[in-house]
Amino acid sequence: MITLSSHVLDTTLGSPAHNMVITLTTPAGDRVTAKTDNDGRCKNWGDINFSAGVYCLRFETAEYLQTHHGKSFYPFVDIHFEMLEDGGHYHVPLLISPFGFSSYRGS
Template sequence: MNTLSSHVLDTTNGRPAKGIALTLTYPDGSTAEGITNDDGRFNGWAENSAKGFEAGTYTLRFHCQEYLLSNHSKSFYPHIDIAFELEENGGHYHVPLLISPFGFSSYRGS
């Protein structure tokens, strides 16, 4: 069974990014919404599917402009899309995002 979580860290402040809206697009084009908590995390995707996530290509959109403008007065990115592929029975997938007003990076976390 595949599960999914995410975490957003503000590398300028060295703190979690609270209140960033997320949109997950499934391989079939349907979507689900979430928002990062006080620790910059969201793991409610598992609640949306009791069977876990099927294999396929997903896109996770981080709607970061509002957060960056309110915390840094600048935002080069209105949103950041990360496309990733889940394998059959791949286990837990964690998609972290490190952001600043003018840069970002991601990787497969644990």
């Protein structure tokens, strides 16, 4: 079984980025939109049944960064990643600031 979660952290404030819109696009082109919770986490992808393939998470960063920092160089961040059939749980964190971001495969 494949599962997916994400976590957005604001590295400038040192706190979770809550209420950020994230859109997941599946290999078939299906899309589901969700928001990060108060802890900056997201794991509710509706009724998506994950299978192997290349997925994309689009983090809508502009509104969050403009609200909390008054500026945003990146209007959104797209992270493309591949999930394997025997991959188990995938966790895709995003670390953001008004002028930079990074990501990695978490646990």
